[in-house]
Amino acid sequence: MDVQSLNHQRSEIQSQYEGYTPKPSKPWPWSTTISYLLREQRLLFVLVGVAIATLFFSVQPEVRKPILQPETKANDFVPKFSSQMLAVRSQVSADPMAFVRPGAKIPLGLKRKPLRIVVTGGAGFVGSHLVDRLLARGDNVIVVDNFFTGRKENVVHHIGNPRFELIRHDVVEPLLLEVDQIYHLACPASPVHYKFNPVKTIKTNVMGTLNMLGLAKRVGARFLLTSTSEVYGDPLEHPQKEEYWGHVNPIGVRSCYDEGKRVAETLTMDYNRGASVEVFYVRIARIFNTYGPRMGIDDGRVVSNFVAQALRKEPMTIYGDGKQTRSFQYVADLVEGLMRLMEGEHIGPVNLGNPGEFTMLELAEVVRETVDPQAKTEFRPNTEDDPHKRKPDITRAKKFLGWEPKISLREGLPLMVDDFRRRLFGKSKGSSL
Numbered sequence: 525m526d527v528q529s530l531n532h533q534r535s536e537i538q539s540q541y542e543g544y545t546p547k548p549s550k551p552w553p554w555s556t557t558i559s560y561l562l563r564e565q566r567l568l569f570v571l572v573g574v575a576i577a578t579l580f581f582s583v584q585p586e587v588r589k590p591i592l593q594p595e596t597k598a599n600d601f602v603p604k605f606s607s608q609m610l611a612v613r614s615q616v617s618a619d620p621m622a623f624v625r626p627g628a629k630i631p632l633g634l635k636r637k638p639l640r641i642v643v644t645g646g647a648g649f650v651g652s653h654l655v656d657r658l659l660a661r662g663d664n665v666i667v668v669d670n671f672f673t674g675r676k677e678n679v680v681h682h683i684g685n686p687r688f689e690l691i692r693h694d695v696v697e698p699l700l701l702e703v704d705q706i707y708h709l710a711c712p713a714s715p716v717h718y719k720f721n722p723v724k725t726i727k728t729n730v731m732g733t734l735n736m737l738g739l740a741k742r743v744g745a746r747f748l749l750t751s752t753s754e755v756y757g758d759p760l761e762h763p764q765k766e767e768y769w770g771h772v773n774p775i776g777v778r779s780c781y782d783e784g785k786r787v788a789e790t791l792t793m794d795y796n797r798g799a800s801v802e803v804f805y806v807r808i809a810r811i812f813n814t815y816g817p818r819m820g821i822d823d824g825r826v827v828s829n830f831v832a833q834a835l836r837k838e839p840m841t842i843y844g845d846g847k848q849t850r851s852f853q854y855v856a857d858l859v860e861g862l863m864r865l866m867e868g869e870h871i872g873p874v875n876l877g878n879p880g881e882f883t884m885l886e887l888a889e890v891v892r893e894t895v896d897p898q899a900k901t902e903f904r905p906n907t908e909d910d911p912h913k914r915k916p917d918i919t920r921a922k923k924f925l926g927w928e929p930k931i932s933l934r935e936g937l938p939l940m941v942d943d944f945r946r947r948l949f950g951k952s953k954g955s956s957l
């Protein structure tokens with residue numbers, strides 16, 4: 525083809541397009557769209573699709589974001605979720621429901637897969653009641669205990685349950701287990717026991733807590749520390765709020781316990797703040813005096829002392845003038861609070877206690893009413909560093925956990941008395957634990 529014929533062809537094509545103008549766009553024909561949707565039940569399919577998508581997003585596996593508490597500084601804990609970390613977390617808990625937002629509804633037909641939970645100190649007084657609740661909920665529980673103050677009798681009713689395991693182990697030594705949650709209770713709690721070997725007590729608090737935090741971090745488990753109202757020492761503020769830093773003797777006979785728990789709290793928060801912290805979460809409960817069945821009969825705690833003495837027809841020993849106050853919560857209330865704290869979004873520390881305040885003289889009166897109206901009292905000099913007042917402010921627990929104690933001293937004490945009577949004399953008035 526020569527140049528002339530090429531030019532001719534080009535001018536023909538140009539002349540064809542010279543008169544071209546694009547069509548003006550028409551407004552969207554809504555009536556056509558609506559009639560299209562109405563035909564052959566298409567609208568129904570669209571609505572069903574929207575409903576499925578809404579359901580999916582409302583229960584969508586969501587990483588449990590640690591919510592920064594109002595009192596947590598912005599740089600305290602910056603969660604960094606890389607895809608690698610999420611992969612680690614999902615290996616630890618292959619359970620899709622483990623990520624369902626607490627409080628979110630479990631969709632119909634989808635059951636929560638049982639969690640694997642370690643309870644250190646699970647053969648003790650509080651621990652054994654917690655184990656009962658966790659197993660009743662359907663979870664798998666591993667109790668780790670060295671039986672210093674705990675008793676196999678407290679958990680013997682679970683032996684043979686395939687979801688229950690009991691390991692004799694001292695938490696001062698490291699331990700590796702694959703678990704989703706760790707309730708760390710292992711520590712002697714009564715003055716008689718924690719003063720028996722104070723160095724071991726502080727070692728349990730420091731080394732034991734370090735080991736359990738290390739385990740939690742390693743496997744991405746949620747960790748709950750059972751701290752104590754003793755961190756407030758002999759308080760100068762009343763009632764005690766979590767913001768109060770306490771008034772503690774660092775070198776007294778109770779310091780192995782009080783300061784030990786304070787260090788345990790420090791370790792817990794430092795792990796939480798630590799730059800290398802990956803996907804694991806901590807909780808701190810500050811427990812106030814708790815009583816109930818399975819308490820050590822001669823463990824030196826005031827409620828168990830009074831009840832055991834009144835049952836044995838011995839005078840109830842009151843140290844000092846008996847005007848010092850304590851608040852007493854029933855163990856079932858405490859267990860409920862611990863579980864809510866573990867499952868919730870609040871790191872703590874959170875006071876768990878009954879704000880009802882009793883002097884030792886008033887407590888002796890309630891024990892007299894419950895056990896023996898003839899029971900006598902005897903007075904002895906007060907013990908060193910005995911706090912004068914103790915009463916929890918539970919505003920935080922109410923606000924963040926929706927928790928408050930339900931069982932009064934007059935309701936709970938008979939349950940404990942019945943258990944003590946059975947253990948001391950082998951007979952019971954028929955009430956269960």
Ligand SMILES: NC(=O)c1ccc[n+]([C@@H]2O[C@H](COP(=O)([O-])OP(=O)(O)OC[C@H]3O[C@@H](n4cnc5c(N)ncnc54)[C@H](O)[C@@H]3O)[C@@H](O)[C@H]2O)c1
Nearest residue numbers: 645648649650670671672673674694695710711713811814
């Ligand atoms: N009961 C209360 O009034 C109260 C008050 C404040 C805090 N707390 C805390 O709650 C937790 C449980 O208290 P509790 O009243 O059930 O006491 P407890 O003495 O009945 O139970 C403690 C358990 O920990 C075990 N233990 C102790 N040292 C251990 C170690 N080194 N390794 C492994 N196991 C060990 C004991 O054998 C026992 O089974 C403790 O951490 C305690 O400090 C209890």
